[in-house]
Amino acid sequence: MIIYRLEISGSIYSWRGAAWIITAASIFSLVAYLLLTDKELSLLDQGEMLFTFSEVIIVLGLVMSGINSSSSISTEIEAGTFECLLLTPIKHVQIAIQKMLSTVTIWIVLYLISIPYLIVLANGTNLAISAILYVGLYGTLLSIAISTISIALSWMLKTSKNSIMVALMIVLLLSAPSLFFATSLRKTDFGIMLENINPFSHTINSLDSVLVDNQQAVYEQFTHIWPVLVFTIICSIIFLTFTRKFEVKML
């Protein structure tokens, strides 16, 4: 796990790592502050506040996972350090897995930072544990999915600029129906079809169901969990297929 440790030391223990941690905490603080003090937002039901905050955590997690993992291989290729890694007696897929785990670790750190905010926002309700568990479950699955697909992209495209752009487009494509589509569009056949196949929509709908409609049992959310799980498995298969062998010919 040497590569994993190097990645983590750069993203978490260094001052550069501290920069994103402080930024993430500031965003959470600002959103929580607005939810609790803004004239209109503070009128929201507590479940809806938690739901909005959970959306922010998941979207921030997805964006961070996408950017971090899509640049993890390509920056090494561009810096000329990747060929030396390939010369060591480590399987290529193991290099990719360690890079992927480091991104998931970043998500976990982000998630851990968000937990106190979830607890505060859920104060006085029975939603705190459900919010923590479901955000953790969906966030982790989506982080794995986005990390794996982004690393595969980074592996194929070999340039940071292109792989980051494509990864961000994938994140946008996943989140657009839930975040940006008007309710009327979401109720059309096309909108319904998109929601049914989109793992991010399932995540949002599930959090809505848990936090707003108070349907906290796992069996009640299973119809939302399995599409996210399938998406993660598909992304992992793509990841394992593309990262088995790396050729330096295009370096």
Place this chain on the structure above:
Amino acid sequence: MYGISAIALEKTYGSFRAVDSLTFNVKSGDIFGLIGPNGAGKTTTMRMLCGTLSPTAGKTIVGGFDIAKESIKIKTIIGFLPESTGFYNWMNGEEYLYYFARLYNIKEPIARKNIRDLLDRVGLAAKAFAPIAYYSRGMKQRLALARAMINDPKILFLDEPTLGMDPRGQQEIQKMLLDLNHEKGVTIFLSSHALTDVSTFCNQIGILNRGRLIAHGSLNDLRKLVNGSTRILVRILNTQEAISKLSRSPFNNTIDKVTEESVDFIISDDNIEFNQLVDWIRKENFKLTELRQIKMNLDEIFLRLTNPTYDKHSTPVTIKKSPSPQVGQTPSK
């Protein structure tokens, strides 16, 4: 045991054939120098031998292992210094080597000891704890070399090992590599454009041109191949008739240098007999001041073999008799 074999190795990119039917053997303990013009396929060949690039066709056996089947085992016994290596510039030299030592699964106490030895060998002991970002080009090359040797390799692949180093640094690295070869029997496979270094350092030389190995052997074998083994430099005193007499010589000669005092000419003839030459010099009444055999150097062999008009399967290249210059005219070299 730690030799290298390439059998009909090929690498194509679309219709471009970067390496074409490459077949050669490097014996265990040899120092093999691969030379060739830019774009000849040297780096591609090295990458295929190290397993970072898959061949389109052919087979490579490195240290007794087939690279297609046992690339991980090969990577434990080889070290490779690529032509351009990147660094984690925020690390210092010691941290960089320790990172790679751990990737080779070398235990910490052994790794620390090896790193100290290596940094000392490559002349970076004093800068071990300075960030790599502050290293010069030559220092980075030394560090890359230390990285290539971190796993105590049995076979060392070096692509332009002394690139960016000052002359003293080049000498030190060459000495270190020679010691490594003599003391530990490390097989060294290197590619370089420094042909003088290759000719003194390597006991086997391969010349690659447009993806094909056009020559392979010792320096003497290569000399024989280009039919340039016998050349004699003759220096005579410059007299009024000297140059006109030279133009009528029975030998294949080229005037090399004319000064007020002397005339140098080179005789290129494989079948020349020394007695015959001395007799002719006496007969023509030349005042001989120097007579010596010149061995063709690797630069000349390389230029001749990689000349687009040269075809070793047809007429071998010979030094042509130059047109006779007029008396008093200084021929251009």
